[in-house]
Amino acid sequence: MEKxxxxxxxxxxxxxxxxxxxxxxxxxxxxxxxxxxxxxxxLQKISRNVExxxxxxxxxxxxxxxxxxxxxxxxxxxxxxxxxxxxxxDLLTEEQERANRAWQYENTIDYLSQMPITQIRIDxxxxxxxxxxxxxxxxxxxxxxxxASTDKDFYQCxxxxxxxxQTVVYRPREKGxxxxxxxxxxxxxxxxxxxxxxxxxxxxGDKSDNLPGVPKxxxxxxxxxxxxxxxxxxxxxQDVYEECEKNLGKAxxxxxxLENKDLVDLNYQMMQLSAPNLSAQADREIQSRIKNPxxxxxxxxxxxxxxxxxxxxNWDFLFAMCKRFIMAAKAPAPQVSSANSKRTTNTCKKI
Numbered sequence: 001m002e003k004x005x006x007x008x009x010x011x012x013x014x015x016x017x018x019x020x021x022x023x024x025x026x027x028x029x030x031x032x033x034x035x036x037x038x039x040x041x042x043l044q045k046i047s048r049n050v051e052x053x054x055x056x057x058x059x060x061x062x063x064x065x066x067x068x069x070x071x072x073x074x075x076x077x078x079x080x081x082x083x084x085x086x087x088x089x090d091l092l093t094e095e096q097e098r099a100n101r102a103w104q105y106e107n108t109i110d111y112l113s114q115m116p117i118t119q120i121r122i123d124x125x126x127x128x129x130x131x132x133x134x135x136x137x138x139x140x141x142x143x144x145x146x147x148a149s150t151d152k153d154f155y156q157c158x159x160x161x162x163x164x165x166q167t168v169v170y171r172p173r174e175k176g177x178x179x180x181x182x183x184x185x186x187x188x189x190x191x192x193x194x195x196x197x198x199x200x201x202x203x204x205g206d207k208s209d210n211l212p213g214v215p216k217x218x219x220x221x222x223x224x225x226x227x228x229x230x231x232x233x234x235x236x237x238q239d240v241y242e243e244c245e246k247n248l249g250k251a252x253x254x255x256x257x258l259e260n261k262d263l264v265d266l267n268y269q270m271m272q273l274s275a276p277n278l279s280a281q282a283d284r285e286i287q288s289r290i291k292n293p294x295x296x297x298x299x300x301x302x303x304x305x306x307x308x309x310x311x312x313x314n315w316d317f318l319f320a321m322c323k324r325f326i327m328a329a330k331a332p333a334p335q336v337s338s339a340n341s342k343r344t345t346n347t348c349k350k351i
Contacts, residue, residue, distance in 0.1 A: 004165070007140050008052035009131055011149030012059040012119075015042055016108055017082045018150065018172065020101060024085040027309030032088050035104035037310055040111060044318040046170060049178065050146050052321075053328065056118040056134060056290075059109070064126040067277070068270055075270065077210045107308065114301045116294035116325040122282045128153055130286065132273035135167055139290060146170050146180075153201070156273055158183055158194040187230060191223040195234045198274070200226075202237070202267035203257060211267055214260045217253060225253050237268060294329050296322045 019038025027033040047055070069075045083089060084097055092100060112119055120130055128151065135145050135157050145167045147154045159167045160183045169181040183194055192200050200222040205213020222229065226243060229235060241261065244254040257264065278286075298319060305313075 004142070004144050005053040006050060006144045006146060008047065008050050008055045008170075009134055009145060009147045010043065010046075010055065010057040011127055011131060011147065011151060011154075012057045012108075012121075013127060014149045014151055015039055015172070016105060018042070020104065021082050021085060022174075024087040026088060026091075028311050029309040031309065032084055032091065032100055033104065033308060033310065034085055034088070035101065036108045036111065036308070037313070039108050040315070040318065041313075042172060044315065044321075045176065046148050046172070046178075047321055048317050050170065052146070053143075054118070054325065056120065057112055058127045058130045058134065059119065059121040060127045061121050061123040061125050063124050064122075066124065068126070071269055072211065072266060074210050079208075079210070107304075111301060111304060114295075114297040114304070115322050116296045116329070117322075118289055118292065118294075120286055120289050122278075122285055125278060125282055128273060129276035129278060130282075132157055133276045133278055133283075133286065134290075136164075137290070141165055144168070148172070153206075153271060153273065155181060155186055156194055156198040156201075156271075158186060158197075190219050191227075191230050192219065193230050193232055195232070196229040198268065198272050199235060199237060199240060200229060201271055202264050203240075205267060206271065209270070211270055212263065213267070214253075214257055214264065217256065221253060225251065237264060240264075294325055296326050298322070 016035055016039050019042055020035030023034030023038030023041070025032070025034040025037045043055075065076060081098075082101070084092070084100070089097070109119060109121075120134070122130055131147060131149075131154070134140070135147065141163070142165045144165060146169075147157060147167065148170045150171050154169045157167050158169055158181060166182075171179045171181060173179060186192060186194050186197065190197075190200070200219050203214045203217045203222055204219055205211050225247075226240060228239070228243075241258065244258050247254045248258075249255075301319075305315075
């Protein structure tokens with residue numbers, strides 16, 4: 001049987017900021033380098049566990065939050081800037097730290113540009129909308145799609161579709177641990193089906209994005225009061241409102257949700273990823289990036305690592321994977337008989 005292909009979709013800024021804060025690496029030049037070096041190390045570790053056939057890293061575009069801020073001016077307000085690891089934080093002033101963070105960020109993109117890894121950054125759009133769009137592209141139907149991010153918003157993208165393929169979320173944890181979120185995990189943990197997860201989240205809110213929820217309503221309460229959300233069927237806010245109207249007076253939550261309909265409706269516009277609001281131009285740009293030929297300049301990557309003072313490190317797996325991507329891109333497509341054209345295995349050795 002033909003092995004099911006795997007697409008690794010990386011939430012670039014999410015993984016970069018996590019590395020920037022967690023990795024205390026100092027370059028041989030005396031500069032903090034944990035964001036860039038840590039990102040590449042994380043990418044290597046994730047890839048070792050996932051064994052992808054292709055990687056797409058998606059970044060927030062310039063002004064990506066502007067559209068959502070028009071809907072909700074307080075969106076992402078009050079966030080404190082991500083700081084360097086505390087072990088090296090005192091080496092720089094706040095101004096130097098901001099400059100270092102920006103330099104490492106752009107440097108990470110430069111490294112990836114020398115590898116057979118697709119990068120997408122669309123001005124005016126956040127990464128989550130683009131990630132959801134790429135995840136649903138017909139190009140990758142039948143693939144096992146793995147979204148690498150700690151953002152719970154992507155739980156709504158988790159799916160097990162016999163025709164389109166499976167989507168899971170890979171969440172890095174502390175000390176090198178990780179968890180893989182599948183459909184069955186969401187049902188077991190939250191008693192909510194992925195297709196209805198955004199409905200539950202709109203009522204709970206998202207403190208990290210400064211989106212308040214309905215008072216005293218969390219995921220456990222939502223699952224208890226709206227048990228139909230665990231079904232493998234897509235429900236809508238109107239279904240929730242109708243359930244509230246039928247149960248007025250039986251529990252305070254039903255009254256409270258109806259009193260906060262405007263808030264819930266707004267949260268849905270802010271959180272839903274099932275229909276990402278991308279322009280036609282953005283669509284064309286994404287399609288173009290996906291089709292661009294892949295290339296690997298190992299010499300340039302090694303030279304950059306020396307120049308940036310990476311010091312010692314084992315990048316053998318990352319480089320071998322890049323070489324494998326190039327060889328696969330050059331190989332002729334296998335001839336598959338019509339009788340076996342739809343037969344793929346869904347085994348995944350490490351996730």
